[in-house]
Amino acid sequence: MDKALLLVESSDASTAGRLEKVLAIFGVACERLTVPELLAASGSATSGSKSRLLGTASAFLNLAETLDKNPEASLNWQKNVHSALVFSENGAATFEKLARQITGDSNASLSRANPGAEWVVSNELPEFCQSMSGLRVAVKGENETALVFAGAKSGTSKLISAPNGAALTRLDLHNVPVFLSTAGVIDVEALLPARVFDIRTHFLSATPVVLYVKWAFSETCWQPVETCACLVIDDPLLRPRYGYLKYQHLLNLMETVNFSTSIAFIPWNWNRSSGKIVRLFRENPGRLSLSIHGCDHTGGEFGSRKNGRLAWKSKQAIQRMARHQARTGLPHDPVMVFPQGVFSAAAMAVLKRGEFIGVVNSEVISTDPEPRTVKIADYWNVAVMNYSDFPIYTRRYPWAGVENFAFDILLGKPCIVVIHHNDCHDGCRHVVEFMERLNRLNARLRWTNLGEVVRRSFRQREISPGVMEVEIFGNQVRLENHSSLEKKFRCNKQESNASAIKDIRAGTQPVQWTATNGRIFFEVKLGPREDKTVNIAFTEPADTGFAGETLKYRIKAMVRRYLCEFRDNYVMRKSFSQ
Numbered sequence: 079m080d081k082a083l084l085l086v087e088s089s090d091a092s093t094a095g096r097l098e099k100v101l102a103i104f105g106v107a108c109e110r111l112t113v114p115e116l117l118a119a120s121g122s123a124t125s126g127s128k129s130r131l132l133g134t135a136s137a138f139l140n141l142a143e144t145l146d147k148n149p150e151a152s153l154n155w156q157k158n159v160h161s162a163l164v165f166s167e168n169g170a171a172t173f174e175k176l177a178r179q180i181t182g183d184s185n186a187s188l189s190r191a192n193p194g195a196e197w198v199v200s201n202e203l204p205e206f207c208q209s210m211s212g213l214r215v216a217v218k219g220e221n222e223t224a225l226v227f228a229g230a231k232s233g234t235s236k237l238i239s240a241p242n243g244a245a246l247t248r249l250d251l252h253n254v255p256v257f258l259s260t261a262g263v264i265d266v267e268a269l270l271p272a273r274v275f276d277i278r279t280h281f282l283s284a285t286p287v288v289l290y291v292k293w294a295f296s297e298t299c300w301q302p303v304e305t306c307a308c309l310v311i312d313d314p315l316l317r318p319r320y321g322y323l324k325y326q327h328l329l330n331l332m333e334t335v336n337f338s339t340s341i342a343f344i345p346w347n348w349n350r351s352s353g354k355i356v357r358l359f360r361e362n363p364g365r366l367s368l369s370i371h372g373c374d375h376t377g378g379e380f381g382s383r384k385n386g387r388l389a390w391k392s393k394q395a396i397q398r399m400a401r402h403q404a405r406t407g408l409p410h411d412p413v414m415v416f417p418q419g420v421f422s423a424a425a426m427a428v429l430k431r432g433e434f435i436g437v438v439n440s441e442v443i444s445t446d447p448e449p450r451t452v453k454i455a456d457y458w459n460v461a462v463m464n465y466s467d468f469p470i471y472t473r474r475y476p477w478a479g480v481e482n483f484a485f486d487i488l489l490g491k492p493c494i495v496v497i498h499h500n501d502c503h504d505g506c507r508h509v510v511e512f513m514e515r516l517n518r519l520n521a522r523l524r525w526t527n528l529g530e531v532v533r534r535s536f537r538q539r540e541i542s543p544g545v546m547e548v549e550i551f552g553n554q555v556r557l558e559n560h561s562s563l564e565k566k567f568r569c570n571k572q573e574s575n576a577s578a579i580k581d582i583r584a585g586t587q588p589v590q591w592t593a594t595n596g597r598i599f600f601e602v603k604l605g606p607r608e609d610k611t612v613n614i615a616f617t618e619p620a621d622t623g624f625a626g627e628t629l630k631y632r633i634k635a636m637v638r639r640y641l642c643e644f645r646d647n648y649v650m651r652k653s654f655s656q
Contacts, residue, residue, distance in 0.1 A: 080298045082108040082291075085116060085133030085141065085162075093134050093167050096263040097287070103266065103458055104291050104299040105539065108132075113140045120154040128160035130294040132287075135173040138164045138256075142179050145252050152252045161255040163290040166223070167262045177225055177258060180249050181234070186227035188243075188260060195222075195240040197281060203235060203248070204520050206293045209487040210285060211520040213480065217281045223260045238285065246286045259286040266455040273443050275457045276478070277485040288488055300490065300537040300549065302460070303558075307493035307516070307523040308531055309509075310415065310438065310473060312342040312371060313646070314499050316351035316359070321499035321646040325355050325366075331506055332365045337513045338525040342371035342415040345398035346639055349405060356406045367527035368410040369438065370395055372417035374627075374635040375642075381420040381445040386622030388428040394626075396433050411529030413438055422446050426465035431578060431616040436461070436469045436532040436552040438494060458489050460535055461551040467572045469551040471531060476501075476512040480519070487521045492535045494528075500650050530556070533611065541568075553614045557584075559604035566603050569612070573598045580615045 086094045101108050145152045166173035170188045177186040201212035224243025236244035247258045261282035314320035359366045373395040399410045412434050419441035442462045443449050450464045461469030473494035532552040541547045548569045559565045576593035584602045591600035
């Protein structure tokens with residue numbers, strides 16, 4: 079398996095540490111080397127695998143000078159090195175000297191980017207820039223510098239550029255691709271800022287390293303099987319019109335533009351669906367689906383820290399959705415979307431041991447008095463696993479910008495968009511324009527429902543012929559063997575409380591599993607063209623004796639529901655029309 083070599087000097091320890099953390103997210107092993115150690119290793123290398131190098135300008139400057147003076151070292155470099163990524167972390171002077179040596183331009187220099195300038199990701203190397211290809215990103219809050227140099231040597235490409243220079247440049251150093259980044263390396267161990275990760279705040283420190291790792295280690299790092307996508311609309315009843323949302327119009331747009339929608343359905347409304355809209359859902363299961371939006375949708379109902387109440391709420395939500403299905407024939411995805419994004423750590427533990435397979439949410443920080451810490455690295459994962467090892471698949475509003483969705487896709491996360499009915503006030507024109515932008519990304523999106531988002535959002539890599547290593551996140555995963563030969567899927571999942579597992583089944587067959595070091599492991603064999611859904615079932619939490627909500631609460635919940643509907647159908651529509 080390919081290993082990253084970190085070319086460092088004694089002063090580069092902090093940079094090397096940050097690189098190690100980024101590489102670990104993608105399952106890439108690494109080793110620190112000095113320039114003499116690298117040259118010695120290259121001179122004695124016998125394997126056919128080529129090295130991928132990452133490091134700072136100071137170390138690479140010494141290497142470049144050696145290669146220019148030593149023909150044998152240059153030949154070994156060309157033979158044994160695949161590519162390199164170099165960061166400007168030790169001051170402008172060293173980086174400029176390295177850039178001048180590689181470009182041959184004695185005037186190459188670093189320059190402050192123009193304030194407010196957009197950075198443009200090239201679309202000329204789509205295999206490198208992937209989902210970020212062609213995007214224009216207005217960066218905020220970073221110390222932005224650009225490399226300015228005259229002329230263009232053969233093999234030179236400006237991959238991330240502004241009008242006055244480039245932040246990521248591809249050059250050739252003795253016939254080996256070298257990528258120069260004018261920024262440092264993001265610290266993924268830092269706490270998640272502002273409750274969400276925004277690539278516009280970390281664009282130059284995060285994008286180059288992730289682009290390089292996903293390209294240079296494409297055969298060996300963790301990769302998603304596919305990128306699942308879904309639009310989620312919170313709250314609406316299944317009526318021909320709810321607020322500004324018209325279901326038939328929405329369906330027409332989905333078929334024209336190509337996207338799917340999950341209605342985050344409030345279980346309290348289980349007996350209030352229109353027969354006409356139920357038929358629309360039943361006739362278009364590839365476009366329209368239901369997920370579970372709380373239980374009563376009262377303020378902070380899943381922000382409670384009382385296990386008994388939470389367990390009752392969880393069961394009540396499932397039972398109401400079952401009654402809705404029995405009444406209408408409409409299935410639903412056992413995926414929770416928290417009302418107003420509010421949840422507690424206790425709620426996550428309860429849902430995991432209920433009948434839910436995962437959570438889709440905008441928030442990843444609980445409302446507990448002392449919430450769990452969530453780091454950037456946690457957010458970069460396919461799903462946030464900080465709460466009882468139960469996954470939160472993150473979603474974003476369109477105003478987060480298409481660049482944030484593109485970066486999520488680059489990381490291997492699903493593409494989940496959220497809106498409310500009032501976002502359809504212009505006939506869904508802005509929503510449709512955003513969906514069109516997503517579909518134009520250099521990425522193949524599989525538009526589906528939230529159940530399939532959970533089942534198909536995992537990552538894998540081939541560790542030997544016919545053997546796949548799979549990391550899963552939700553309580554269900556759909557494994558598929560598209561080849562003509564049998565395959566083994568060696569699965570693992572983060573699980574610190576393995577004693578709560580009741581059983582694991584692949585289809586109807588029980589699966590033997592083991593647990594060690596906070597993870598569970600099991601193997602599934604699939605024949606040619608075979609697929610199976612693996613389900614991890616947990617024991618239900620003990621009955622705490624919670625008898626249900628009081629009459630006063632139930633009346634307040636009913637009043638709240640009707641008042642919200644009045645607001646959405648009359649007050650908000652009137653305010654937009656004025």
